[in-house]
Amino acid sequence: MGTTQLESVSEPKYWHLRTVLTEALESEFTVGEILPNERDLAARFGVARATLRQALEQLELEGRLQRRRGVGTTVAPPRMGVAVGTEQHAWPGTGEDAWQAVDCTLAEAPAAVAEALETERAEPVHTVRRTRMTHGQPVAAELLYIPQSSVPELTAIDAPHGAARARAVLRELQRLELEGNESAVELGSAHADDAKELDRLPGAPVLVVTTRFLAAGRTAALSVATYRADTCRLTFGDSGNVEIHQAPEQRAS
């Protein structure tokens, strides 16, 4: 990585810096290698540390870098392909799907959830918390809302404790015939609990996948899963091995 001076074009410095660093990463660094610290890098490029950080933030957003406080900045491996749309016709918790139930509570749903579930205002819902691991790393945290009316046979005695109760609720849910599901993906920022689960700081960018499970002509369950945006590529369909990061720039004339 050179000590190149930045040209004075009408392009922001941090953006130009991002480009320079991107090229350096591809040609001179290997995955897992640690970069010089921010103060050194800033000095090397002749910019303020804040400007250098703006460029690093871009690269982290794009999944090319990984920064850890107290440790340093490392070159990130390519994003993991995480299947989201394959089990088109399976309830959550079916088979081996990398999800791990954490606990389960029974309470009144937040307003936004109640609306999506089209339940009675005051109907209690089971809230199952799950975590998804891939390659030994946490990639997603999920809240799964299941109205009591979707699992009427479940009694409080079945399993009063956290994870066991969560599994009991999921097992009970599978008695319903699943008619289909539909999901949506949007950008969000990790709240405190999700951030902790995902081993990130609050505010970290996440991909929020909202899925409605349909049965008996209504929404039988609602899943809100937050995936780490820096390390995950969500795949819909059969395979997810396409490796395109950014479209190249080429214009016609």
Place this chain on the structure above:
Amino acid sequence: MGTTQLESVSEPKYWHLRTVLTEALESEFTVGEILPNERDLAARFGVARATLRQALEQLELEGRLQRRRGVGTTVAPPRMGVAVGTEQHAWPGTGEDAWQAVDCTLAEAPAAVAEALETERAEPVHTVRRTRMTHGQPVAAELLYIPQSSVPELTAIDAPHGAARARAVLRELQRLELEGNESAVELGSAHADDAKELDRLPGAPVLVVTTRFLAAGRTAALSVATYRADTCRLTFGDSGNVEIHQAPEQRAS
């Protein structure tokens, strides 16, 4: 919106500020309303402008605010639901799908694209550029790569000019029998051309949707579409036709 002092907990100021502003937006502001300018807001909360901006960036990332240079900061409408996975078995350009062809070039594909297409190294590909509009706003810019071997009948004479040629290529593509497609979603940042197309600054967060169209046992076309992450919620599944009609005509006359 009060003049509340920030408490000194171990929570970052900008994060607390984000929370306070979120609540204020929900209770005291309406969609389209403009906020006080950044310098005033910073003074009101007793923080530096940079800190205030960090909070605003979070809110913009979450789609709650919209900031425009030279104009101001406004309260954003709820994100638009944009159907991405509905036409599971349709070629791009089929029917009325809100996409508009812009132009088309024929050149050798970038390395990453060539690999995904599994073409010969040097085989030229048609590169179709399209734009997607929703509610009068640009929501996505796409580069569609089509190897020459997927549209063998196409002659250079058909339509030598930009948009017309793009449509000719898409029309030709529909002669193949589509066996399926698979897509992936990941976070990225808008490059210069995409940013211009999307009416955003370079580096703006985007959702990159990569789709492979399969025909005759191979990848017949590859689409790389970048959606505005601030205004779009990508929907997969049948009822992706949920039209959120929060009429944008909220301004006083």
Place this chain on the structure above:
DNA sequence: TAGTGGTCTAGACCACTGA
């Protein structure tokens, strides 16, 4: 031209990690 958000600087201190 006045006012907005966008960029940039040169510091300072804090929270966290690992030796």
Place this chain on the structure above:
DNA sequence: CAGTGGTCTAGACCACTAG
């Protein structure tokens, strides 16, 4: 403990929009 990234400040100037 020394070194890292994370937060924060108080300025300055620039690019853009609209009246």
